[in-house]
Amino acid sequence: xxxxxxxxxxTYIANTYNRFNVAFKSGKGATLYDFNDKKYxxxxxxxxxxxxxxxxxxxxxxITEQAxxxxxxxxxxxxxxxxxxxxxxCAKTGMKKVFFANSGAEANEGAIKTARKYSxxxxxxxxxxxxTLVNSxxxxxxxxxxATGQDVFHKNFYPFTEGFTYAKANDIEDVKAxxxxxxxxxxxxxxxxxxxxxxxxxxxxxNVEKIAKEKDLILIIDEVQTGNxxxxxxxxxxxxxxxxxxxxxxxxxxxxxxxxxILFNEKTEKVLGFGDHATTFGGNPIVTAGxxxxxxxxxxxxxxxxxxxxxxxMEYCKGIKNVESVSGMGMMIGIKCNKPAxxxxxxxxxxxLICLTAKDKxxxxxxxxxxxxxxEEGLKIFKKVVEE
Numbered sequence: 254x255x256x257x258x259x260x261x262x263x264t265y266i267a268n269t270y271n272r273f274n275v276a277f278k279s280g281k282g283a284t285l286y287d288f289n290d291k292k293y294x295x296x297x298x299x300x301x302x303x304x305x306x307x308x309x310x311x312x313x314x315x316i317t318e319q320a321x322x323x324x325x326x327x328x329x330x331x332x333x334x335x336x337x338x339x340x341x342x343c344a345k346t347g348m349k350k351v352f353f354a355n356s357g358a359e360a361n362e363g364a365i366k367t368a369r370k371y372s373x374x375x376x377x378x379x380x381x382x383x384x385t386l387v388n389s390x391x392x393x394x395x396x397x398x399x400a401t402g403q404d405v406f407h408k409n410f411y412p413f414t415e416g417f418t419y420a421k422a423n424d425i426e427d428v429k430a431x432x433x434x435x436x437x438x439x440x441x442x443x444x445x446x447x448x449x450x451x452x453x454x455x456x457x458x459x460n461v462e463k464i465a466k467e468k469d470l471i472l473i474i475d476e477v478q479t480g481n482x483x484x485x486x487x488x489x490x491x492x493x494x495x496x497x498x499x500x501x502x503x504x505x506x507x508x509x510x511x512x513x514x515i516l517f518n519e520k521t522e523k524v525l526g527f528g529d530h531a532t533t534f535g536g537n538p539i540v541t542a543g544x545x546x547x548x549x550x551x552x553x554x555x556x557x558x559x560x561x562x563x564x565x566x567m568e569y570c571k572g573i574k575n576v577e578s579v580s581g582m583g584m585m586i587g588i589k590c591n592k593p594a595x596x597x598x599x600x601x602x603x604x605x606l607i608c609l610t611a612k613d614k615x616x617x618x619x620x621x622x623x624x625x626x627x628x629e630e631g632l633k634i635f636k637k638v639v640e641e
Contacts, residue, residue, distance in 0.1 A: 386422045438465075601635060
């Protein structure tokens with residue numbers, strides 16, 4: 254069966270992914286099976302999407318019941334799950350309004366549009382430049398590629414959207430040096446995920462917030478990967494003690510279906526008006542019903558457990574031979590070894606563990622509710638591979 258799938262894929266799907274040599278058939282929680290019924294422990298969750306693992310019972314029940322009621326409706330009309338999810342997000346964060354999109358890149362596009370419109374309306378159209386950080390990642394559209402602070406992504410697709418500059422992470426003087434009369438916003442990931450799972454320094458983040466307020470710059474926090482419990486907080490910014498003007502998120506909020514969101518505070522909640530931004534599928538009833546089943550379970554007790562699991566994983570990995578460093582926050586973890594990361598990930602897959610790379614590191618994004626048995630089984634596989 255696998256050979257048939259691979260042949261169809263290679264024949265008809267655009268060759269944009271360097272796929273590993275496996276096709277998954279089914280799973281539950283953090284345990285998956287391929288078409289040869291080989292078992293795997295999943296430390297990847299579809300790159301941070303399956304927050305509660307594969308085929309989570311509560312999520313499946315929520316989307317199935319909603320599919321039997323109303324599958325899709327235009328955003329020209331009200332729908333109950335979308336309204337309920339927006340209320341829940343605002344209640345849990347203190348933000349004031351939500352716009353639903355389909356992905357992280359779309360959410361970031363909406364945040365960029367909002368920041369520029371805020372300055373256009375209050376100042377002038379020239380005040381449109383956005384500072385992001387070196388080594389950041391914000392998406393793969395023409396605009397979010399340019400917002401990404403990595404030169405490797407700035408090729409092939411010229412001309413890119415103008416109006417972005419890049420300051421060094423954890424260097425507040427460099428951030429200040431990039432601010433001028435045309436700056437309208439600062440956009441950051443608080444843990445640079447694709448950049449190597451690198452948390453920012455708390456003092457630096459607080460200083461950026463202070464400068465943004467002093468200069469009336471919109472502070473955008475990209476929580477596409479860090480959000481929805483991944484770092485042990487509902488959103489990572491809550492662990493840094495700041496109050497952003499805009500928060501973007503996606504991945505884990507949908508639990509396995511496409512969903513992104515932009516959260517606005519009191520400063521930005523009225524920037525977008527009728528016709529300024531829109532979407533066909535964003536906030537779809539099925540997707541938001543599933544998201545409700547995810548977000549409502551991310552309470553303080555659960556998030557404390559995520560923190561403890563993350564600490565345990567990091568301490569365990571620090572004790573493995575050939576591991577050079579471990580970084581991360583909550584259950585978003587990067588591990589640097591003295592062997593190529595891609596080789597380790599490939600070997601882990603052969604041994605029944607699914608994990609990811611992040612530049613020169615191995616990246617773990619396990620289900621937030623992974624069982625102790627699954628967690629220990631996955632860590633033992635990792636240890637065996639790395640110490641070989």
